[in-house]
Amino acid sequence: MTDRRRLLVAASQVLDGTVAVGARSGRIGAVLVRVAFESWLDERSAPWALRAERRPSVASQLVVLRALHGAEQADEAERCWDALSRMCHHHAYELQPQVTEVQAIARRVAVLVGL
Template identity: 35%
Template sequence: MTLPTSGLLAAADELLCPPPDIVHTLTPGLRARAAAVLLRLALDETLDDFWRSVSPNMTRTGRSRMLSLQWYVRPSVARQWFAIWSALSAACHHHSYELPPTPAEVRAWHQDVSELLNVLPSARL
């Protein structure tokens, strides 16, 4: 069972801006990467919900569900969705030769994800 998207966004926000009375056991880079994972999960969950309402079989098709989005919503929304999802996907994968995303980058993605989650239901063609 996963959290609803609002819970995922709240958990990501808490990782990015922890309360001052909490002892920080994770570095800012690890917290930022964990928040990126939660944000990407929120995008995936919302996209699955969208496809369940349009065509339930699309929830099982992986990446093509995102590529097909451009024919069901405004193209600008589909492009922004793909760009943010791609950036979050890159941030979620750990490579020893790459630095983790900065908290500022993930905060910007958090803002973008929040906007997209509000826009998607009304963006249908």
């Protein structure tokens, strides 16, 4: 089982309550999905990013993803990244992300990363 698959399985278990983490299951699940997504994006960027002096930002990786792999994949990656960034970001005045919302993004990420 790949690390990304393990992360997505762990996220699924957190989100469906198999692994009890309390009221923050939505955000914890989103973080696990985001790590899986970032791992995939790093892998897609490796051929050109290895020559960079420092790790490129996600925004840079998404721009190059569009140039090298096409608009369809890049559009979906950007949508997933935007949703995951919003779900993982925390403000005291905001509610936790809904479990069903995180589950939907997790399914989209699984398809995007080929699982």
